[in-house]
Amino acid sequence: MLKVLIATGGTGGHLFPARQLAEQMKDCELLFAGHKLQSSPFFDRKIPYCEICSSGSKKDLFLLLKGMWQSLKLIFRFKPDVVVGFGSFHSFPVLLAAAILRKKIVLFEANCTLGKVNWFFAPFAKKIAFQFLVKRKKAAYVPLLPWSLKQVEPKKYPKDPKRVCILVFGGSQGAAFINETFCKAAKLLTFPFEVIHLTGKEDPNIVYDVPSVVKPFEEQMQAAYEAADLVVSRCGAGTTAELIRYAKPAVLIPYPYAHDHQRKNGEYLKQGARVLLQKDATPEKLSREIELLRNNLEVHKLALKQVALPETIEFGKLVRSVGEKK
Template sequence: MKIIVSGGGTGGHIYPALSLIDRLSKNDEVLYVGSERGLENKIVNEKNINFKALKIQGFERKLFSTHNLKTVHLFLKSFKQSKKIIKEFKPDVVIGTGGYVSGAVIFAAAKCKVPTLIHEQNSVVGLTNKFLSKYVDKIAISFDEVRSQFPKDKIIFTGNPRAQEVLNEKKQFDLTQWGLKNELNTVLVFGGSQGAPKLNQAMIDSIEQLNKKDYQLVFVTGSKRFEEVSKALSNINVNKNIYITPYISNMTEILPQISLIVARAGATTIAEITALGIPSILIPSPYVTADHQTKNAMSLVNNEAGLIIEEKNLNSLNLVQKIDHVMDDNKIREKMKINSKKLGIPDAADRLFNVVKDLSK
């Protein structure tokens, strides 16, 4: 098969695309079309995947603005470029995983009469996928809650392919490299690649309490915020049971070692933790479209697989209380683990691959 994949802007759109590409056979030829400024330009190129970049940007909420006029111009230009790329590459299927760049690519593919598929990771439809749903052949979803937001006859439930990639990871990280113990229960606190300022502050305020715990913690600050966290902690003793790092690039190797994760509620995170059955305390980002992270989180909370703290209510007191609630009770942790695992889709990449294969016939 010859396949074009497009998705970008955030890791939530990029990593599912990469997981699907990883599932393809060696005989399949892949072209990834992303944006010049998006994270995908760096991440995809590092994977040595054939990559083409389009100059495109998203809309501002303010409808009439110079920025939005430029956005329309760039979309039309990218649409024409996408048609040219499609005619030259001659794909059997074109797949979009979200982000504004996929809008131009998938729309162009539909107009070129090439079979198309979009993958929606969240429990609330993104604007790009909402627009594309009228034109594509199939729509793969990861949450049942999103069914009512798409044309029923196009929907196929696949789950998020990132789940299968995490589950199939053969390497297991040695925590002693960080001065921690492999046999000790470990909490991972992770606010995303950019970091979450309010979560970081709650952790800074909690360090003296967490120093005394009989479990250990890995605190990921986010690359941009590591220096400010280090400065804030410069006069505070950090015990050997806590390891602080700006970023983890090999997350699939770390996660099997984790007893509890404190994190945002992005679709990729949900897919990863449910694949492995990791108990979670979720702090949804309030800065995302239609508050979709809260809806993602509630899919776990309603099934007793996770707990939630709204960011506006987050502080050191309730953060430590919630962590202790899970970590100090093996029965609670085991129940959450079982319930989380029930929600996982361990063969999500296979399911999505089969949809692609059917479309290519």
């Protein structure tokens, strides 16, 4: 039986695709390893896993060395045929140990450009899986996230045909800036609309005087997208893929501390989205961008449907092919 070590941790953006890979490889012996798996709300602790020390700061050298030592012992014990990395510093010690021990490595990069950890380990990887079209050695292409679509409640969000439905969210952790700015921008909009607002956490201060659903999180994002006419959000990799999949025009406010990845994700959508930098995103400018998007919805939808996508292979099959190759 193929043994697969999955190095991941941190936010939903890293853990959601890792868990979906696990679904594709149920016939293999799987082990998750990474930092903060124990405390993550996005990880199912029924899955076999090992908590590994790590740190996002170079100053915490002790934690990184401890994590590498833990990872070396783990790899000696588990003896994986292939190690799969999903980026972020949470996976760094595991991937470093795998590189030292010359284990086969497959990386998954959800964004349009490599993150720091994936960039560092790219020379050691057999394959680097992307969901967006990029020019890079060792690149392989996998379908757009999410890789598994669950059945959703029919018409979970009843829609008023006379109103534009705006879906607002800030990613798996929410975004206080978007929550606050959109609430103010909503008061400036001049067309009839309704709101689905996913806040990331309970916020009793978010109240609208138009039809609205305000909740911390939505497990059935497909239902929210199906109801929406347009989206206001960050532009993480998962969101970017979903906007293409569901052809939903969006005003995107990149997270300003993500090493420019999110801005590049937004630009990948070309005319399908309007990118507004956070430093420029006043309520007045956000409302103006929403109005402009709403006035040309069909044009923006068509642009999303025309985004260039490569031929793909299921990620589980790609990992198997690397792991089984002698």
